[in-house]
Each structure stands twice: as C-alpha cells, then as structure tokens.
Amino acid sequence: MEHAAGGSLLRDGFVLLGFALAFVLLFRRLGLGATLGYLVAGATVGPHVLGLVGDAEAKLGFAELGITMLLFIVGLELSPAKLWRLKEDIFALGALQVLACGAAITAILAFVAHFSIAAALALGMPLALSSTAQVLPMLQSAGRLRTPFGERAFSILLFQDLSIIPMITIIAAMSRNPAQATGPSGWMLGLYTILAIGGLIAAGRFVLTPLFRWIGNHGERELFVFAALFTVIASAALMELLGLSTALGAFVAGVMLADSPYRHELETDIEPFRSILLGLFFLAVGMMLDLATIAERPLFVVGMAGALIATKALVIFAIGRVFGMQWRQALALGLLLSQGGEFGFVLLTQAQNGFLIAPEAASVFGAIITLSMASTPFLMMATRRFGEAPIDSHGERDGPRADGANALVVGYGRFGQTVAQMLIASGVPVTLIDRDIEMIDIAAEFGAKVYFGDGTRLDLLRQAGASEAELILFCVDGDQIDAEWLESVHEAFPHASVYVRAFDRRALIKLKNGAARYVVREVLESAIKMARAAMQGLHISNEEIDRAEDMYRVRDRERLRLQIEAGDIRAARERIITQSERDAPISQGTGATT
Numbered sequence: 001m002e003h004a005a006g007g008s009l010l011r012d013g014f015v016l017l018g019f020a021l022a023f024v025l026l027f028r029r030l031g032l033g034a035t036l037g038y039l040v041a042g043a044t045v046g047p048h049v050l051g052l053v054g055d056a057e058a059k060l061g062f063a064e065l066g067i068t069m070l071l072f073i074v075g076l077e078l079s080p081a082k083l084w085r086l087k088e089d090i091f092a093l094g095a096l097q098v099l100a101c102g103a104a105i106t107a108i109l110a111f112v113a114h115f116s117i118a119a120a121l122a123l124g125m126p127l128a129l130s131s132t133a134q135v136l137p138m139l140q141s142a143g144r145l146r147t148p149f150g151e152r153a154f155s156i157l158l159f160q161d162l163s164i165i166p167m168i169t170i171i172a173a174m175s176r177n178p179a180q181a182t183g184p185s186g187w188m189l190g191l192y193t194i195l196a197i198g199g200l201i202a203a204g205r206f207v208l209t210p211l212f213r214w215i216g217n218h219g220e221r222e223l224f225v226f227a228a229l230f231t232v233i234a235s236a237a238l239m240e241l242l243g244l245s246t247a248l249g250a251f252v253a254g255v256m257l258a259d260s261p262y263r264h265e266l267e268t269d270i271e272p273f274r275s276i277l278l279g280l281f282f283l284a285v286g287m288m289l290d291l292a293t294i295a296e297r298p299l300f301v302v303g304m305a306g307a308l309i310a311t312k313a314l315v316i317f318a319i320g321r322v323f324g325m326q327w328r329q330a331l332a333l334g335l336l337l338s339q340g341g342e343f344g345f346v347l348l349t350q351a352q353n354g355f356l357i358a359p360e361a362a363s364v365f366g367a368i369i370t371l372s373m374a375s376t377p378f379l380m381m382a383t384r385r386f387g388e389a390p391i392d393s394h395g396e397r398d399g400p401r402a403d404g405a406n407a408l409v410v411g412y413g414r415f416g417q418t419v420a421q422m423l424i425a426s427g428v429p430v431t432l433i434d435r436d437i438e439m440i441d442i443a444a445e446f447g448a449k450v451y452f453g454d455g456t457r458l459d460l461l462r463q464a465g466a467s468e469a470e471l472i473l474f475c476v477d478g479d480q481i482d483a484e485w486l487e488s489v490h491e492a493f494p495h496a497s498v499y500v501r502a503f504d505r506r507a508l509i510k511l512k513n514g515a516a517r518y519v520v521r522e523v524l525e526s527a528i529k530m531a532r533a534a535m536q537g538l539h540i541s542n543e544e545i546d547r548a549e550d551m552y553r554v555r556d557r558e559r560l561r562l563q564i565e566a567g568d569i570r571a572a573r574e575r576i577i578t579q580s581e582r583d584a585p586i587s588q589g590t591g592a593t594t
Contacts, residue, residue, distance in 0.1 A: 012053045016283055019045050019052075024279075032377040035134045035342075038279050039370055042286020049291070056287035063284050065233075066277030067342065068250040069270055070133065072232045074161050075254020076263050086155050093152060093323055094159025097337075100315050102128035108307060118174050122351035123365055125167045126344035127308055130337040132157045133278055134376050149329055152320075153336055164343050165248045168350055175354030196242055197252050200235055204256035212262045216437040216452055228269040231257075261440045264433065265453040267463045278342075285345050289370060290363035301364060305371040309379075313338040335379040340369030407471035408433065408464055408496075410455030412443060415501055415522055416475030420448075428471075431464055456480060458492050466493045473499040479507050483514035490515035505560065512564040528552070552577065 019041040027037035045052040106124030109115045115123065135157060144150045208231060215223045232250050239249035257263060294301050313334035320330030345366060352362040409420045412434040423430050432450040434440060440450045453460045455476065466472055472493065474481050481500050489498055497517040502508050504521065511519050528549060535545045555575045562572035 015045055015052050016041075016280070020279060020283055032374075033134060033138065034279070035131065035282055036374050036377070038282035039286040039289075039373070042283035043289050043291070044286075045283075046287030046289065048289065053287065056284050059280065060284035060288065063277050063281035064246075064346070065236075066274055066279070066281045067346065068236050068246050069232055069274035070278060071161060071164075071247045072235075072250040072254040073267055073270060073274060074132075074158065075251040075256075076258050076267055077254075086151065086158075089152050089155035090159050093319065094156045095163075096319050097156050097316055098128055098160060098163050100319060101312050104311050104315055105308065108311065113304075119351075119357050119361070122171055122174065122354075122356040123348075123361070125170070126347035126351075127340055127365070127369070128312070129160045129163075129341040129343050129347075130157060130312075131339055131341040131373055131376065132161060133282075133342050134339070134373060135336060138376070138380050149332065152325075153333060156316075156333075156337060160341070161251070161343070164346070165251075167347055171347065171350045171354055171356065174356060176356065196238060196249065200238070200249065200252045201256050204253070208257065209260055209262075212260070212452070213437050213441075216262070216435065224265060225269045228266050229273065231266075232270065261444070261450055261452040264451045264460055264464045268453065268457065268460045271459070271463065281342065285342075285366065285370070288363075289367055290360070293360050293363045294367045297364060301367050301371065304365075305368045305375075308340065308368060308372050309338040309375060336376075338379060339372040339376045341373075344369045406469060407431070407473060408455075408461065408466055408469050409473045409475055410434075410461075411474065411476035411501070412436075412439060412448070412450050413475070413477055415477070416473075417448075419473055419475055423471075431469075433460070433464060456485065458488060461489070462492065466496060469493070469496050471499065472496045473501075475501045477503075479503045479510075481507070481511070483511050486511065486515040505563065508560060509564055509567065512567075 020038055023041035023044070024034045024037035027040070028034060042056075044050055046056060047054055102124050105127045106120045109120035109123055110117055113120075135153060139150045139153060208227075211227060212224070215227055231253055235249035235253035236246035237249075239246050257266060313331075316334035316337055317327075317330045320333050321327065325333065348357070348362045348366055348369075351357045352359055357365075406428050407423055407430045409416050409423070409430055410433050412420065412432050413436075416432070416434070420430050420432055432443075432448065433453050433455040434450050435452060435454055437452065440452055443450045451464065453464070455461065455464075455474070461472065466489075472489065481502075486498060486500065489496075498515060500511065500514075500516045500519045501522050502511060502519050508519060508521065532545055532549065535548070555577060559572040559575035562575075565571075
C-alpha cells in the first residue's frame, strides 16, 4: 500500500510538473504570463479533461501554503518608512477601491443576477480583489513597478491583501453552516486575534531575532532556510489553532521582521518555496474548474467576466481621477486591476463552506475569475498604450520616483563604510548588505541599517533591488569576486554599473576583461599617501615627491598591463623599483602582490 501511494504521488508530481512546465513555457513565449499557463495546465490534467490527476481538493489545501508565504513576503516589504510614504495611496486609494468595487459588483449580482443579499456580498467581495501574483511581476518585468503608476498599483494590491482578513471575518459572521455556528463568538475571535498578534510580535523580538543572529554567526545556510520556513508555518499554525486566518499569521510574521537585518535573506530563502507552491495552487485551481457546469451556462460566464472587467475598470478609473491622476494613467490603472485575483478562490471556498453559495455557483464564479485573469496580459498591453501621455514640449513631465536604493553596497567593513558614507553624503540612496552579524549589530548602534545576507548571490541581489539600482559596489574583503561572477551580475542587471574592491594584484589579474566598470586595489592609495607623508617628514621637496609618485604609478600600470596580458604574476618583474636607479641596476624582484 505504501509503495502504491508513493508511486501515485511520484506519478502525480511527474504529470503536474511536466504539463506545468510545457504550458508555462508556451504561455510565456506567447507573452501571456505564467499564471494562465498554470491554470490551463491544471484544467488539462484535471478530471474534466484528461483525468490524469485527481484529488484536487487535497492538493489545493497543501498549495494554499503558497498564498501564506506570499503574504509573509508582502509583510516583509511593509517597513514602517515605506508604509508611511505610501499611506495615502494604501489606506485611501486602496480602501476606496475595495469598498467601491465590492459594492458595485454586489449590487449587480443582487439586482441584475437576482442573488440574495448574503450571496451577492459573499461573491462581490472576492470579485473586488485583483491578482497580486499576476500584476506585480508583470509591472516589474515592464520596468514600471518603481514609477508613480506602479506604486499606486502596488498600494491598491497591498490593501487588497490586507483586506482578506476582514473579508474572511464577514463571511464567517454570515455563515449558515451549523458546524461553524458552534465556534467562538465574534468578540472572542477579536480577543484571540489581538493576543495572537501580540504573541507573534513578542516572539519576533525575543526569539526569532536572536535565533537568526545565532544562525548567521555560525554560517549555517541550510539552517537559515529551515528557520525561515519554520517562522512562516509556525505563525500560520498558531492562527489556525485559534480558528483565525493563517494568512494573518504569516503577514504579521513578515511585518515583525520587515525592519530586521535579515529581511533580504528571508525573502531570498522563502521565494523559491512561495513560487513553487503558488504555481501548485494555480494548478489545483485549474483542476477544480467544473467545465461541465460552465458549459451549461457559457453566456453567463463570459458575460459576467466581461461585466466584472468593465465594472472594476470604470470604478478604478473614476477613483483615479478623484485622486488627481491623468485620464490616461487612471484608465491604465483600471484596466490593469480589472481582473479577479487568487485570493478570490480562497474566499469562494469560505463562502461555499458557510452555505452562502452552492458548489455550482462557486465553480461558475471560479471560472469567471479565471477568465478575467486570462485577460490580464492583453489588458497589460493596453496599459502600455494608455499609460503615458503624449510628450508636451512646453511642459514638464513627472519622472519616476525611486523606491529603494540607487546603490547597493555589498560589504560594510572598513572599506565599505567609507564608500557608503560618501555616497550617502552626496544624496545617493544606499542599501547596505553584509553577513557579519557582529558588525551589523555594531553598525546599528551608530544608526546604520545593514541587511544580513550573502551579497555574492544573484537571487539576494535581485531581492535587495539590484534590478532597479544604478550602482552595485562589491566592497567585500579578501579574494571573493571573479570575472565569471561579474559577467553573471552584468547579465542579470545590465542597467547597473559594477564597482569592485580588489584585494591585490592577483585579484586584478583575475578580473581582466571583466564586466566591472571600475576596479580598485584596496590598499594602493593609502600606501601612496603614507609614502608621501613619510617623504614630507624627511623634508623632501614636493617636486621630488611628485616625481617619485609619478614614476611609481607609471611603472606599476605598465607592470600590471604586462601581467594581465601574460596572465602571470611574475611577468615584468624588472619594472619593480627595488633600488635607486642612481646607485644600482634594477633588481629582478620577487613578484610582489601589492
């Protein structure tokens, strides 16, 4: 029996991953996005088409961890500074969008489609949400996430994610399921929520932060991944134990770690699991689509999907105009957020379990959400057309606002501190990354915010904002950077100029023909300054000091050029100055590596 179960699990995994890989590659090639590929792959292997994989409900329950991890990452992004800067867009624009779209869709369902008020509300709330998993990656790939337009889209999506919790509470309060009626009262749930949030905040401060510091000090990479997963699952499990939303637990866990120096490392460690589980979630949703039910009412499904898109686009357009957006930007925002979202499936399941809607209705409206999501890539193309106003040669146009840093400084030791302070003094926003826990703690005492992480990993650089940064400066100690690595950095972040601190001549030779814009030997200039000061102490004239420095620099550059050409540290040894040319011939030298 165990062998059969294991074989079934392996077979299901093989089929799901195989079809997902094929459809996602195809849909990405067509410019339609990964989410639609997952949904179509799930529908194809599901019981209503090929019937290759079953038990979609069990897979959906497991895959909902992907949504939990998504909210954890959303929480990690919600630092107090960012929340304060976007407070108006999040809590005014976002709240108005959710309330207005929810009310409009509920009214259509109640007075046009003739649903009961409770059923219309249970359906209208999920349909008011948009797809965070679709919209944000598309904005990022188009280079628009850090623009004012992208920030407003992000703010609305963030408030939608936050509104999941009260929506679940409202559906639970309207529930007609006798089994759910025996649960705790509303005020008890509120008390549980406050106590759970307080407990999570305390755990984050007194347990998790010291735990991550200990793991970082011991350099246990796999333990950091383990602890990150434990944080998400433990916080979600606590909420589930109290009968609350697991998404709320994960979100609070993310927020309480948003200002910690481990934020980027946590995002990097969780992201692969989030991506895989969210893909499995969309596969399971596709498997659960009841195509027979949809086939019975195709006009209703297509008509409601069109009505959903049109209603949300018009409502968001009107709200955008109220908030002072130009009509092109407001229309682009409305089209971009007009689809249903992944959290709608979760709320539809909640409404079905609460006997507010029939299973057939849940299937039909799940198909409506899916169809509206399928329209997203095409609507995104339309936003490119409407997103920018024509150029006015007589006026000024708003440029993009930086969100995050223009420069990433990897390594905050004695070298990186000087580089970072000079950049900050000139007004350049800087993100600091290091993996020395003791140094991070000391820097915090002096007011410097340094994030924990291995800056020689592409995924962590991307998580820290390298895709939008103009400068990436590797100030790490020792001989850790090579030309092949720099080439991969340049390919991943072609818009960023790369600067490197080289340990010695050997490091410079390794970096020959590399992608770095500038490489500097870490002790060269300080050694020259000491030599000049020493000569001044001997009362040598400034002209003679300048002549000696020029001679050294010329010979050093020539020697380095020949060493790079030969690939040999011992090349051009005759260019080393070992004795005064007036007293003796130049020595053959020893191949010094300064």
